[in-house]
Amino acid sequence: MGKYANHEEFGANAPVNYREDSTSESFLKGMSAITPPGMKPKQSRGRKFEEKTDFKASASWHHNFDVAMFGGSDLGTSDFENRQMTIEKGSGGVKRISGRK
Known part of the structure; x- marks a missing residue:
């Protein structure tokens, strides 16, 4: 089974973790490992x-992944940022899982 059971769980966790983990330090560390x-x-x-x-960027990434994994949602509308923020705040009592494992 995947890390996230449904769209709400995915939306409340993955985009936030993506932004938190996508730092210049993590990029430079990864690139340093493969440089000559x-x-x-x-x-x-x-x-x-x-x-x-x-x-x-994370809201757009979230929408694309959502379409592929869960059949899509309403994040593609013009106010997708507000909808994404609502999901990330844990609407429906979804527990926040911080950081990647």
């Missing part, structure tokens, strides 16, 4: 990565 010896990734690329994983 004697080289290191540019700090500016880490900052750009973090900028592109903000709330709007």
Whole structure:
């Protein structure tokens, strides 16, 4: 069984964890592991990565994953950010699971 049983559980946890875990430090650490010896990734690329994983990006990512896994929801509407924020606040008593394992 997957980590999230339904859309509400997924929506209340995964996008928040995605934003929290998608930092310039995590990007640079991952890139450092694959760079050739004697080289290191540019700090500016880490900052750009973090900028592109903000709330709007995670809401869009959430919508695409939701369509693939749960058949879609109403997050694709023009006010998807408000709907995403409502889900993330744990509407319906969904428990927040912080961080990835």
